[in-house]
Amino acid sequence: MSDWYRDLANSGVGAALTRRLGLPRPAVLRRYTPGDPLLPGPVVVVGTAGGRLADEVGAVLKEAGVTVLAADAAADAERLGAVVLDATGVSSPADLAVATTALAPAVKRLRSSGRVVVLADPATDAASPAQAATRQALDGLVRSLAKELRSGSTANLLLVPAGADASLAGPLRFFLSGRSAYVDGQVVTLSPAELPAAEAAERPLAGQVAVVTGAARGIGAAIARVLARDGAHVVAVDVPAAGQALAEVANEIGGTAFGLDITAGDAPARLVEHLRERHGGVDVVVHNAGITRDKLLVNMDAARWESVIAVNLQAQLDLTTALLAADGLLRPGARVVCVSSQSGIAGNRGQTNYAASKAGIIGMVRAWAPEFTARGATINAVAPGFIVTEMTAKMPMGTREIGSRINSLQQGGLPVDVAETIAWLAQPGSAGVNGQVVRVCGQSMLGA
Known part of the structure; x- marks a missing residue:
């Protein structure tokens, strides 16, 4: 869907107008297309004394x-x-101070949709309060830097505890890429994990069932x-009432449509049976289904509360429990990705009902x-x-514009942005990412 303001701000007349009025100018973001190089330009790797990851990054x-x-060539x-x-x-x-002094010259040279990735040890593993404070300080540094960057550039922090160095490759590629x-x-x-010896860059999910x-x-x-x-064969699940749209999606991607009300009492058993009989197992499970039934708490009726909890949270618990209990159904290296909010x-x-259900997902994970x-x-x-x-296109224009602009990238995200993050977490190379919650929000000004 087109972003009228972003398109205007990046046009000849619009760019001059926004500059004169001091208005934000959202960038056209660099998104992934198969065959794209990892980055559109060179990288500078800088470090502090005692850093251990330079060889892995290289x-x-x-x-x-x-x-x-x-690093000393960055300026020229x-x-x-x-x-x-x-x-x-x-x-x-x-x-x-040493770290920021090393970082600043290179940051000045970033092109549009550039990337800053900071690698550090977790504060929880520190040997002293001073070391813990210093490591935690990088959290604030990165979040603030992300708000300073412009032209679609991003900054993110990867915490790599001792023993997890080999887990770095997949996450580093993701945060550098258009994904x-x-x-x-x-x-x-x-976290430390057993990584695959090799992974196909273009089709990392080849041969898998999702x-x-x-x-x-x-x-x-x-x-x-x-x-x-x-590369995955996708089993597309939705309620029977959405059967036509579901079949269209499944046919488009060469997948399988499976009509199922995930809140039904027999839904877990039916899903297990379908996966075992039709596919022999499953490699990737994405709990995406969700609904909203908004109302102020004082006016919230039981039906609104219960339906949202049932679809958004209880169904994820029930389906995952059944998949874990089904002997051998979740294949080695399986990936489960849950959509919170x-x-x-x-x-x-x-x-309150929706937020409770989505916070519950985080606790579950x-x-x-x-x-x-x-x-x-x-x-x-x-x-x-x-x-x-x-759904957001039907919002009042003022509400929609505010919602899409109050983030560091000054624009709303696209469904593909959520999908790319999920696909990364589903890859074999993401074995060292577990129990994490990744916000796909352009660093929204709301929340942490």
């Missing part, structure tokens, strides 16, 4: 065919596609398309992560912010 960039420039080089800061060596507040166009100011903690609930339209249909593009983090007026680790699998959540869909 190997990832070399494999991707990215040119790496020396062509504009940069990205800058990576290895801050794993910081141990005292004084080290922060992460609407992911900004986020913090993701990696289930997507709520797949008939909107974000769910986008998820189904991106997973299919990445920014509302579940920040809350939203008139959405974190609680199940250890069991998934023990199985060699992962479970994560994405939390979309303002995503431009047919």
